Amino acid sequence: MLQALELKQKPTLLLVDDRPENLVSLEAVLNDNERIILKAQDGEQALSLLLEHDITLVLLDVQMPGMDGYEVARLMKANPRTREIPILFITATQPDERNMLRGYQHGAIDYIYKPFNTEVLRKKVAVLQELQLSRRCLSVMNRSLDEARSYYAAILSTAAEGILVVDEQGSIRYANPAACELLQCDLDSLEGEQLHHLAIAPDSNIIAWENSVFFQHWRKKLTYRAHDAQLFTPSGQELPVTLSCAPLPAPHRGLVVVFLDNRIPKKLQEQLVKQAVTDTLTGLYNRHGFLQSLQASLSRSGRAHKPLAVLYLDLDGFKRINDTLGHPAGDELLCVMADRLRRCTRAYDTVARLGGDEFTIVLDSMDTPEDAARIAEKILDSLATPIEIQGLKLAVSASIGIATYPDCSENVDGMMQAADMAMYQAKSEGRGQYRFFTAAMNGRARARLMLEESLRQAVATEEFVLHYQPQIMMRDGTLRGFEALLRWQHHQAGLVSPGIFVPLLEETGLITRIGSWVIEKICHQRRLWGNTFPQDMVLSANLSARQFGQSELVDLVFQLLDEHQLFAHQLELEVTESSLMNDIEHSQRVLQALRKKGVRIAIDDFGTGYSSLAYLRQFEIDTLKIDRTFIANALVSPKDAAIVEALVALSHSLDVEVVAEGVETTEQLQWLQQIGCDCVQGFLFAKALPVLEAEQYPAKLDFEKL
Template sequence: MEIIDRGWQDSFNFANQPLPQDAVHALLDTPFDPTWRSRLQRAAKAAPEFGFSALAFISLAGSSLAEDGSFAQSPDLDVPLNAPASSRLLWTKHGFVLHTRVPVRRQDAVLGFMEAERPLPQMDEALHDTTHLGETADFAICAAAGENMHCFPLRSTQGNVLRNYPRNIAGQPLPMSHALAGKSGVVHARDYRGRDVIAAYRPMGDTGLGTVLKIDSAELYQPLAATLWELPAILLPLMTMGFLLLRLQVMPLVRKMAEEIGEREKAEKYIRFLAYHDALTGLPNRLQIQERFDQAADCAQRNGSRLALVFLDLDGFKRINDSLGHSAGDAVLKEAAARLRDSVRNGDTVSRQGGDEFLILLTDLGDDAVITKIMDQILTRQMAPFHCEGIDLSTSVSMGIAVYPDDGRDFETLLKKADMAMYQAKDSGRNTYRFHNPQMSLDVIEHLQIYHGLRRAIDRDEFVLYYQPQIDLASGRITGAEALLRWQEPERGLVTPGRFIAIAEESGLITPIGEWVLEEACRQAAAWCQMGVSNLVVAVNISAVQFLRGNLDDSVVRALERSGLAADLLELELTESALIHNTENTLGVVRRLKSLGVKLSIDDFGTGYSNLAYLRRFAVDKIKIDQSFVRDMLDDPNDAAIIRAIIQMARTLNLKTIAEGVEHERTLDALRRCQCDEVQGYHISEPLPTDQFTRFLLTWREGWIHTAEGGKRAKC
């Protein structure tokens, strides 16, 4: 039910974001306005990100204004749902699909409609997720069709739907008929195949659908039946052997029978338990927390108190699951669940949504201070390491908070807002929490637009590299050029990496983008070399994601081969965090790169772990002192002391140092006095497009450039 409600709510929210609203409104008067049509089309293109497989905006007259994706054609089953209105549940060859039609509104006026389809893989899973209950366990979802019913495929119907199937067989109601009559319970009855089953039934909210979870009685009672079958054969000889033997032989059997009956009751209880709990952690499931929310909201409305819904996601869970396996993943989830339960008050509810997502309902709240106290408690507890399969693991969590009634009054709205806030917490570096604020909805749209734009940017040739010179302080020579990525986005203009690198990392797009950067930077460095610029090292930023997930060493080899650039004219700038994780794999990649002759520098040094051991282990060549220290070094003695310490340490380890973010002559002098090797910053030059950087190179110092005719040949 919540999946369907959420799907409908998502459609409604999507349709009523400012961009679609404005566009549909504008197209009321000028239906063919190309600017608004193209904006609306951009909004439609964001559909997959919201989980839609198809989406169309439709005018009041019924014509399509913009659409994306393809709607299901001739589904095997198509049933209208009572609520939310204008929704239909379809069964297609890919599984369940929710079809919704929602109004695009401004205040009370309907401006148009949005039709959307969203696959519901969670419901597909529900059909198959019964195997752990037993061989014959099965889950059914049906809709009333007059006196009969239509049923979506069960495990036992092997993908086939049941159309117009009777609700009673031989005068006896099937368990589903109770669910379709709006009742919940457990019965021993005959199912549609005429088999005896034990079945739990319940209606699916107000949708008009019914659900049944059932298992064949024969399977459930099999051990008991076997015992009963043996009984007469044993009893006859026993009767002649007298009381003693009777006690010895029969009593254990009787006890066994009693146990079997106990087992049967346990199975029944388990079926009931599953309807309201998560099987892995034993926590309440989504259905239960939603019911508790409804009760708490009624109460809060009466006494004017507040509630909070917290959406919590474990940070880095996928990495644990992928690298250590599912049993370690399960252990982490159980431990996280136990800690969450311990971190909240008695009246609060912790539930598992699925995967590594949890929901927490905090009731009876005064001001936000109570919420932040609980959030801090959760963060602290989750971070404590725990022992799992021979290793110490620790996790952190990101949380988003939506407050009743400030952020909304119904469960789905609050859930959606808490979800958005959770993403903000992730964006802010994880291991933290954020309260929802209205700006977040706009941020989500912006985030999606950037994501979709990035996917096409390489093919459309929209990336460019700018270069910023790096200068040797002793000689004044240009020793290097840092390649800095820019995105020439058709509508936004030149976009700097701060706005898109994190999205590229999160979506994995950083790998192809990073490869493009490597190829382009090497190609350009080789071109400068051909022009006669000698020993100019091009420095390329490598993201930690690219380093850990991509085949960085292969990409580097390819870029060098294609461009013909000498390996020692390429420097890779890595952050400390890239080298700290996954050390064995990292070491292998670094060794290969070093064996090629590629240089390695550590970017933003001083802001991360600053672990000296890895500087040696990875044979780093250069340390880049973070601009946050450089910026204030003249005014802040602590920053100046840190810079001096970094430079001294680097000298001891025989590493070069470069200071970034040098904006003033006086900073440059101070760095020279500290014996910093190189500098980079606006004082010398901002990052420049290729042609301007080439001019910069040619005019920087007389006599520095050696042409091929001039004697000294450039190394390329």
């Protein structure tokens, strides 16, 4: 932009003469409104104007007092800013060869003598002016070319990608520094080298240039790209690259090759692939890697008509070791286990850790099922040797399930399920042993799958309903509230026992979806019962361990309370001891948030889990529910009675309400009254009732009539 303005400016003439009348005369001759005229009456003034303005041509009088024209010309020649400005000497002195040479030496272009011919003066000035403007134009263009050359040279030299320029015969004519560095040679070594001898496109070999993919695309004026090409350095080293070739624009006949070093991305890709299939703790395959390997093994066995076996191992008592000695000890044990499993199997067998303390093995190319049994026995014998961890010798056993192909299944899911079922069979029959998948187990597996599918449909079609079991206050028989209990009303089988479907909900992960539905339902029901029951009547719901561990639980509860316009104290959430202990810090945060809002918290089935009295102090709770097993035995077992009495007394000292579950006889009721239990629920008062029957339940009971 600046250069264009520089070329469009009017030419500027500087007239230098010590006589004013001469300046007036010169200005009158040369002023045509197409140029700018500046005037100076001595050398000092002339030099000052030269430094202040962009002068095109100087008309300089030779004879001046003080600093003459030769001195002005000499000083102009010495200054880089003014040395290229042409000088036309004006003099009244007759031509003298010595003076003329002196003037030319100091930068004079020509002379004009007084008295001058005005037409000749105009012509000379016009020619010199045009020459100077042309010179400036060339200078500007050269400067632009130099800048562009420097700019593009900098781009090429600093580019991280290798860049080659190749002629139409395939010979390399230019290589930027990155290309030379990647190919480990200098430009002189690369010049003249054939591109197709250095670059190999995917699925191609070194062939004649005219048959190469590079030449074929260049001839069709197309760009060629390859993400997994290879370059070979002149020394023969292989370099994986991403490569692009594009034809040069006309009139150049050739192509530009740009390539990027792929060694680091390829190495990272290999590492990511390895990480994706490897267990970071043991170095064995992880679940993903194992399933891939099993699929490949099944395909090979199918083609070769050779049987294979899958072994599913679960360590017996690992959780006890982990909880007692800590996770670092547990991790060390798992690593020792992994090493022993490697030693017990063949080099071509696949050993994997699925997670936790579960391991799997694929035994390829078996002759008979007894081969798998021999490996299982070898593993059990290996585990019989105690493992020393933290100075302790630990005896570890494993339960092993074995599924064979093609007897048990012909696909990955079927083999895994069969081996898993067999492992649980081994565990249920005493642990520390192996079991094969049997036909009977297969039948149970099919029944389980059918039940699981029905369960998923029940979730989708909302076959679940809530029944409500009343809770009665001991002080006066008033209704404290209801515990909502989940029931499955199957469309064909009728009412399904919770003991059957709740574990399946847990295993399939559907429990969180159902759990959220339960909370939403009881909030809705509590709002509908707004005028039917007193305001302080409570509805309780059980939270599964999986649901309690969800980060969005608190937000869901608060949203439903607001949506149904309930008081927080009208909702009670029941949590088991094991749920609280999964993550103590998370449990404390959730309980604090819920209780701060006013939601009541109950520990359900207290006494069947960890049963640490410290939890009553550590966790913020409102209610403690004593498990029905203690209540059932309290009248016949002094130990159970002592436990219940101690729990009631301790809870009262901590300002925690006590609810006794499973009260079925008047004798149990009377005894609970004597020890000061706050609240009771059980079959003595009612089973879990459908919603319409629960609405008719009396607000107060007379215990004497029970």
